[in-house]
Amino acid sequence: MISRPDQQADTRRPRPDVRPARARPLDITALVARLTERDRWVLRMLHEHRVLTTNQLAALAFPTPAIALRRLTLLHRYGVLERFRPLRTRGSAPVHWVLAPGGAAVLAAEAGISVRELGYNHARALAIAHSLHLTHTLGVAEWFTTLIAHAPRDQRGNQAQVQAWWSQTRCQRLWGDLARPDAFGRYTYAETTLDFFLEYDLATTTAPARVAAKLHGFAELARATGVITPVLLWVPTTVREANTRAALRRTWERLPDPDAVPVATAAAELLAPRPEASPAEHVWLPLDTDTNTNRKRLHELPSLWPRRTSPTTSIDSEEPAPSLNGLVVLAPPPPQPPASEHW
Incomplete structure (x- = not known):
């Protein structure tokens, strides 16, 4: 879970x-x-x-x-x-x-x-x-799988969608000279679309200061591309979150343009231990606030960052999905074949 x-x-x-x-x-x-x-x-x-x-x-x-x-x-x-x-x-x-x-x-x-x-x-x-890194790789996959499998529905009954999920390998190939996120995702809920970089932390051997140091790379990526993409940090416990947020805040405030690197954190511990628990829930805390009552759902974060680059084009505009060497879109699997023929 x-x-x-x-x-x-x-x-x-x-x-x-x-x-x-x-x-x-x-x-x-x-x-x-x-x-x-x-x-x-x-x-x-x-x-x-x-x-x-x-x-x-x-x-x-x-x-x-x-x-x-x-x-x-x-x-x-x-x-x-x-x-x-x-x-x-x-x-x-x-x-x-x-x-x-x-x-x-x-x-x-x-x-x-x-x-x-x-x-x-x-x-x-x-x-x-x-x-x-096996557990880390599977943790990132579990994060996205859960977000997809237990996507909430909006007021009209439409289900939220993960439109893209790019691996760490692909991210490194695209941006590795500047930033190396654990994954990139595109999440849509009603009329809101959020592009984000995911940093998945297991709180094992990586010091909070080392996690915070990655913000320099994201700042350089935003400066070089002109694209402002939020960074979401997922940690296992609230204690780890508090310690990491302190390090992140110190680094973030020293960036040349802090608002060009929007950051929010969340702890898995905040989720109820139930099968349908999802990262889309009311667990995200923007870095520029320390009040737990200000935690947001995933689809509420975009409204807090007016400078973020709003996704205006299709993520697979360069090559049709599914693509092996271009931009991969997480399209749903095709309809199931008849059980009598293919099980």
Whole structure:
């Protein structure tokens, strides 16, 4: 649950998969008759975000976790997905999924490029299983998955939407010489659209001063591009939030143009421990106020920052979605295929 983030120590070592070895993967021509549009959507998501769990993919694209596991296991048998399960000292972890060479070949063929041009490397794809950043990567994915799965509805009954979710890798490729956010998102609620950078903090080894130092990069990015994009900091506890806010405030006030870097913070601890808890709730506190009664919902933040750059163009204006090398739009998965044919 997003209100109780995992700690890295719980998911450091992958558990060996002792199930029988899968059959020989299908070749790319045989996959033409086997992969649904939703399957291809899953491949694109894993290429963008490196790793997602069964529960996350179920929340994004399947009716239930059981149906998701059944289909993902079949995709593993086809050779388009790899899987692992980290060791946990308490309970058991869900199955984690990454893109396999067969899946990369499918995506490259769709885009009319080579697997190398796609940027896929099998060893690097599997390395996430042993990465010390695994929990952080999954935490960011859980944040967005929860925001998508439990999106609120406006007064007209229309559901809020996450129109874009770009990975840390993509953000680094676009802006890494100046700023390195953990993710970029576009969130719409009624007539309000909010572009934002997400900083996801686990409160493990990173000192608050180091988190605050990242504001210099965002300030340079705003100066270089002329685009003012808010920064949202998500931390696990209110104690961590208070300590980090103090460091952020000191750094923010020394920026050449503080208003060019709007900042708001929130703590997962503020969410009730219930399955439908969401980052869209009444938990966000702008950096220029210290009164907890001023906490806002996610869609209320834009009205507090008149200088922010209002999104006026389609985020996929350069290339149609889904795109592999351009700007990725988080379009919903295609309609589910009939159960009798594809489960």
